[in-house]
Amino acid sequence: MLKTSITVFDCILIHYGELALKGLNRPTFEKKLVENIRKALEEVEFKKIRKIHGRIILELSEKADLTKLEHSLMKVFGIAWFAFCFTTDPTLENIKKLTAEKFKLKAGVKVKVSAKRADKTLPFTSMDVNRQLGAYLVEKFNVHVSLKNPEKEIFVELADGKAYIFDRKIKGLYGLPVGISGKVLHLLSGGIDSPVAAWLLMKRGCEIDFLHFHAFQKFNKEKNAKILKLAKVLTQYCFKSRIFFVPFYPFEAEAVEAPPKYRLILFRRFMVRVAEEIANQHGIKALGSGENLAQVSSQTLENMAVISNATSLPIFRPLLTYEKNEIVELAKKIGTFEISITPYKDCCSLFLTKHPTTKAIPEKVEAFEKRMNLKEAIKESLEKTEIINIE
Numbered sequence: 001m002l003k004t005s006i007t008v009f010d011c012i013l014i015h016y017g018e019l020a021l022k023g024l025n026r027p028t029f030e031k032k033l034v035e036n037i038r039k040a041l042e043e044v045e046f047k048k049i050r051k052i053h054g055r056i057i058l059e060l061s062e063k064a065d066l067t068k069l070e071h072s073l074m075k076v077f078g079i080a081w082f083a084f085c086f087t088t089d090p091t092l093e094n095i096k097k098l099t100a101e102k103f104k105l106k107a108g109v110k111v112k113v114s115a116k117r118a119d120k121t122l123p124f125t126s127m128d129v130n131r132q133l134g135a136y137l138v139e140k141f142n143v144h145v146s147l148k149n150p151e152k153e154i155f156v157e158l159a160d161g162k163a164y165i166f167d168r169k170i171k172g173l174y175g176l177p178v179g180i181s182g183k184v185l186h187l188l189s190g191g192i193d194s195p196v197a198a199w200l201l202m203k204r205g206c207e208i209d210f211l212h213f214h215a216f217q218k219f220n221k222e223k224n225a226k227i228l229k230l231a232k233v234l235t236q237y238c239f240k241s242r243i244f245f246v247p248f249y250p251f252e253a254e255a256v257e258a259p260p261k262y263r264l265i266l267f268r269r270f271m272v273r274v275a276e277e278i279a280n281q282h283g284i285k286a287l288g289s290g291e292n293l294a295q296v297s298s299q300t301l302e303n304m305a306v307i308s309n310a311t312s313l314p315i316f317r318p319l320l321t322y323e324k325n326e327i328v329e330l331a332k333k334i335g336t337f338e339i340s341i342t343p344y345k346d347c348c349s350l351f352l353t354k355h356p357t358t359k360a361i362p363e364k365v366e367a368f369e370k371r372m373n374l375k376e377a378i379k380e381s382l383e384k385t386e387i388i389n390i391e
Helices: 023-040 066-073 092-102 126-141 193-203 225-235 249-254 260-281 301-308 324-334 362-370 374-383
Strands: 011-016 048-052 055-059 079-088 110-117 152-159 162-166 183-187 207-214 241-247 286-288 386-390
Touching: 011 023, 011 066, 011 162, 023 048, 023 055, 023 066, 066 079, 079 092, 092 126, 092 152, 092 162, 110 126, 126 152, 183 193, 183 260, 193 207, 193 225, 193 286, 193 324, 207 225, 207 260, 225 241, 225 386, 241 260, 241 374, 249 260, 249 374, 260 286, 260 301, 260 362, 260 374
Parallel strands: 110 152, 183 207, 183 286, 207 241
Antiparallel strands: 011 055, 011 079, 048 055, 079 162, 152 162, 241 386
16 A cells, blocks of 8 residues: 555556457446446545546546545456556656656666557657666666566556556456446355355446345344445445345244255245345346355255246356355455354354255255245245345
């Protein structure tokens, strides 16, 4: 992070990755990214944001808080990298002068100049900048040029009638801007996996609403504080969301007679049916889940197929092929891990048994469901659902 909160930079140069490959749809993706950057910076001061070819420029005011700007931009999906820049008119003399003024280099330091020329109308090439600026810095500061192992790298981008000069690229989240891929209703538990799965769906441009099944007779903010905390952390990446808090006791009463080894499968089918009802009411086209193939005995290919058959909506499972250690590392990066490992009465844990079925037979599952009054259980759970908006 930047140590100072008083800006001396002129702007932030923002690059995106995958968006550049979107062909005729590219302007739509760029517009959404700019919109999301504005949302992320609502409480941070800056002058102006504008789009140029292949880049976004964020012009800074004198009072801009660099630390807050960096922290906020690092949570915007669609950004490949960004840099705090100095700017000047695109002449070799101006570039040399500004670089010498802003970057005081110690004698003997290994330096590399990396120029990129987007403006092809200029009378010199990027290689000209590399050679001439490098030679100037050697003479001015007695540094050494090193293309393979530099200790300091000076970047120069020539675009939109300006030279943008900087010495640090800050890696972004990549992915697609949230909202560009539509909305998903995501099943959020209190564990490690489902928050990470939600984050990965956001990375692919999905706007997320959450659905949580709780073990209480009615919604209680204190008892569900852990889920609210998880949702608030995740909402930093998608700007706003809703949580649908659904009690599952109506199902619990109906499942008493079902064989213990099938109860978790029956419950998950109940969950996706409730989720489908809520999704249809709110115009949501897909569901999300933190399931991971064969991570636990109930999450087998056969069981997932039986669960998916309970709904006509697609169920996205972004963690399907992840190792547990990869999920844990992502949870720590996102900021959900410490919350996820705090004790909580998780809904699925109540239906765990020593020997759950690993290969659910659809005909058996349907036969058990026919003995249950699922329609009434779903109706009662939906009637008791509470919606919490988070921004």
